[in-house]
Amino acid sequence: MAQTEKAQKAQKTERKPELRAISNSKPNPSKDELIQFYRNMLLIRRFEEKAAQLYGMGLIGGFCHLYIGQEAVVTGITAVQDQDKDSVVTTYRDHAHMLACDMDPRMVMAELTGRIDGYSRGKGGSMHMFSKEKRFFGGHGIVGASASIGTGLGFAHKYKEDGGVAIVYNGDGGSNQGQVYECYNMASLWKLPILYVIENNKYAMGTSTTRHAAGELYKRGEGFGIPGEQVDGQDIFEVQRAAKQALDHVREGKGPYILEFMTYRYRGHSMSDPANYRTKEEVSSWKEERDPIDKVKRFMIEEKDMSEEKDIKPIDKEIKAIIKETEEFAKDSPLPDESELWTDVLIEVE
Secondary structure: OHHHHHHHHHHHOOOOOOOOOOOOOOOOOOOOHHHHHHHHHHHHHHHHHHHHHHHHHOOOOOOOOOOOOOOOHHHHHOOOOOOOOOOOOOOOHHHHHHHHOOOOHHHHHHHHHOOOOOOOOOOOOOOOEEEEEOOOOOOOOOOOOHHHHHHHHHHHHHHHHOHHHHOEEEEEHHHHHHHHHHHHHHHHHHOOEEEEEEEEEEEEEEEEEHHHHHOOOOHHHHHHOOOEEEEEOOHHHHHHHHHHHHHHHHHHHOOOEEEEHHHHHHHHOOOOOOOOOOOHHHHHHHHHOOOOHHHHHHHHHHHHOOOOOHHHHHHHHHHHHHHHHHHHHHOOOOOHHOOOOOOOOOOOOO
């Protein structure tokens, strides 16, 4: 059977879960909120598109996993978290989470291109960037590891009594790892302040959720007494409401919460993945019918009487300039000196 025929067969057997809206009320964001949503999601998308271009030019080495299509998830959650107190940890599809945490896109791109001005001085690359100042504890290449690290962050918040919440991102594939359930057990027993976020983009590498995941992922905490919700991850208004409800639950001392966001990545698992396991029709339908950025743009125009010429194009122009500056900064940044091989390797404690 041809690859396309296999993809079509898999598509026919796809589970189509009912998405549970947190609220039936019509969203009513302010114009300023809409502008911020649109700007932040567009920055992520244009950054990722530029990263793909630089990867194709050979300026980015190693692995590179893009977030294109999933922008509403991290943007909506970040909009309601406490960035002065909360900590964030994620997996390897992580550039968007850095930008959402207000990390400098120039330094993120410099790290992707292996330059000295990158967040890890050019030695970490796509999956190993951190910012203590922004409380971002990295992307991690070990599948499921963000749950373990994030549970430790949640324990630290509770131990310090600092009022922070650990926001822990994982994918649908990572949700099958055994360490995740050990973390659920511990977090529930100790009522740790953790929001577990599952970004279900339908594929664990090239394997559909219908083939690798039994049941609904947001329900997997039920045996540990952890409540969960499944939410439309392409609708930033639903993301924001769901995250607000979940974070309120956690901050009230009720323990962890699980949110499963149904989303979609437009590109392959990584830049080296041609994504032949799905049909062009499937990808096109998500782009044309459920694109998160287009949804906000339509809302701005149709519901708030905002103008494409006056309100939207200036944002497009601003983001274009930022991405141009980001690319130039990364290209102009020097490569690390050979001596950097011996730095940040060992800390001697007296």
